[in-house]
Amino acid sequence: MYLLYSLVTLLALVVLAPYFAYEAVRHKKYVGSLGQRLGYLPVSFNLDAEDSIWVHAVSVGEVLAARPLLHDLRQRYPRLRLFLSTTTRAGQQLARRSVSDVDGVFYFPFDWTFTTRRTLAIVKPRLFIMVETEIWPNLLRECRARGVKTALVNGRISYRSFPRYRLIRPFFRRVLADIDVFCVQGEETQRRLVELGADPARIAVTGSLKFDALNVNATTGVSTSVATGLASGRGPDRVLRFFRMAPNRPVLVAGSTLRGEEAAVIRAFNRVRTAGGNALLVIAARHPERFDEVERLCRQEGLATVRRSALAIDAEPRADAVVLDTIGELAQLYQIATAVFVGGSLVAAGGHNILEPALFGKPIIFGPHMENFAEIAEEFLANGAAVQVRHERELEEAVIGLMGDPVRRARLGAAARALVEANRGAKDRTLASVTALLPSGDQARAVVRPFRVVH
DSSP: OHHHHHHHHHHHHHHHHHHHHHHHHHHOTTTTTHHHHTTOOOGGGGTTOOOEEEEEOOSHHHHHHHHHHHHHHHHHOTTSEEEEEESSHHHHHHHHHHOOSOSEEEEOOOSSHHHHHHHHHHHOEEEEEEESSOOOHHHHHHHHHHTOEEEEEEEOOOTTHHHHHHHTHHHHHHHHTTOSEEEESSHHHHHHHHHHTOOGGGEEEOOOGGGGSSOBOTTTOSBTTHHHHHHHTOSGGGGGGGOOOOTTOOEEEEEEEOTTTHHHHHHHHHHHHHTSSOOEEEEEESSGGGHHHHHHHHHHTTOOEEEGGGOOTTSOOOSSEEEOOSSSOHHHHGGGOSEEEESSTTTTSOOOOOHHHHHTTOOEEEOSOOGGGHHHHHHHHHTTOOEEOSSHHHHHHHHHHHHTOHHHHHHHHHHHHHHHHHTOOHHHHHHHHHHTTSOTTOOOOOOOOOOOOOO
């Protein structure tokens, strides 16, 4: 089965090669990362062959979720090196720019035996941690063979992936047997894993790490790093210096939008503008290659539009719409929002993270497709902490209603913030499960190797 899996993934890569080539030429994606994806890390990456902890986070969302865990792992295991891998370029950029607790960042290898062996030989992990849904059979099999402990954290099995896994249940059960502990977001994922063949004794419901991903001051509702970031002009909160907003200016933030959603958001926003006021739309497309498309769409709908990268620092944007063409700044920009629409939900894409705006007590709107965050979405709706719309018309009504109703905004935002605070603690529960695999006293020291004469 493993051979068949490898052949299928290789065939898929061959079939998709023209697309990857186009993306490399058109958007500069995958350029420079192929060597690492084939397992060729420079020897200098871990020159002394020291033991490590390897954390894998696919993209931006997973990197953000992993950051608080990475910090605690660094504190718990000071003698082990700490490495972080990503799959996407956006995740790689964010990791290199904003994660300071790791010794190195690299691209995750293709899941073939020879590529994973090369990577493992350089990284030398004692513990391999996957964030959310990254389950790679060959890598896990190699980890088991080498005695590397493995953990899935912030785990979830989505409604879309579950039927596919169930089709190959006999094989998938063998893959899951190579994972030592599962730290999952909720009971639904726990149930799905057990149905797929995972050992129930290895599964712990720890909650979502994303509740702990940002540190928010309990009194002010503002990120505790904001004051420091603004004062120094550095750090993730520096983006707020490009949005020195007038106190009463309404701001609609549309985050992680996909094709088919931006037009609906813009039409709703235009109705807000028609009603009066110098409103601002901040729109952040999920995929960087669509920034040009979203900017054109805004202009076609009559909005004076500027890109975030073109804004003047320490000034208020003199435009109707700002296209966020930077990586890793959306979470902080939710602070300036009057109302928030979270994308990937009006079209059938499974939804995106609603916790980031909730941390700042913002009223949240999302569409009918929140399957990837079903448990969190249901909890928010049950507690009156978000608004769900079924289609574009309802989106317009919700946006107009919230932008003009400060009392309802305050009620929704307060409920969202309270829900976040009530669910904190996933990081500590996750760390307890993971560190049980590798006691803090069981750390390897650096290997001192003798000099060799190279002829």
